[in-house]
Amino acid sequence: MDLLLEGLLRALEMIASGDPEILEITWRTLRVSLTAVLISTFVGIPLGILFGLKRFPGRKILLVIINILMGLPPVVAGLWITILLWRSGPLGHLALLFTPTAIVMAQVLVSLPIIIGLTSSAFQQIDEKMILQIKSLGATKLQSLLILLNETRVSILAAIIAGFGRVIAEVGAAMMVGGNIRGETRILTTSIVMEVSKGNFDIAFALSFIIMTITFLITFCLTFLQQRSRKV
Secondary structure (H helix, E strand, O other): OHHHHHHHHHHHHHHHHOOHHHHHHHHHHHHHHHHHHHHHHHHHHHHHHHHHHOOOOOHHHHHHHHHHHOOOOHHHHHHHHHHHHOOOOOOHHHOOOOOHHHHHHHHHHHHHHHHHHHHHHHHHOOOHHHHHHHHHOOOOHHHHHHHHHHHOHHHHHHHHHHHHHHHHOOOHHHHHHHOOOOOOOOOHHHHHHHHHHOOOHHHHHHHHHHHHHHHHHHHHHHHHHHHHHHHO
16 A cells, blocks of 8 residues: 555656656657557548448458457567568568557557447447438438438447557557667556566556556546537
8 A cells, every 4th residue: 555655656746847758758658549549540430330331242251350359469469560560571671660650550450450340330230220211311421421420429439438448558569569668669558567577666656647647537538528429
């Protein structure tokens, strides 16, 4: 209990003093995580809509693959991205390994299937009678899509929340592709692992309080939007 209290006080001290390294790590964590979630959202929602509404050959197999990837271990994602960005890999010439961009790529890989899968599930649950009714009223494809998006907005926001929760807590892939380089790729989760390995539990607890606060605030905002939209 004393260690938890000490960690909380240390976190408040770091924030109050404006520790430049902590601010840098926190900003980098936010930047890479939010970038990954935004990419996964803009790519995942259209794909989820496609898989949820359209019927085409191979659709069921693709949905099975997506559902499998929803539980993809982060270290496996990190391994795939590492191989992709290695010197002799397909994208090795871009020299992206051990950069924040590599971390974003790994986080997209673990969050994209979640957003696709949950969005697809939401659209598959739409009553076909409703879709037929919308068409019978003469709605254009764009109007129909907007109506269906409005109907599934709560589920879509839940998908985004789940994707964000996955990337903000990710450590294995980030460590593998980013290398936890000070001033370059170090983020809050990899910093916590490093401080624990060094026996600096007070600093590790302080960092954990910071990341939990960030997660709470962003998740609270998304949940507020979700519940507000539910009442509309």
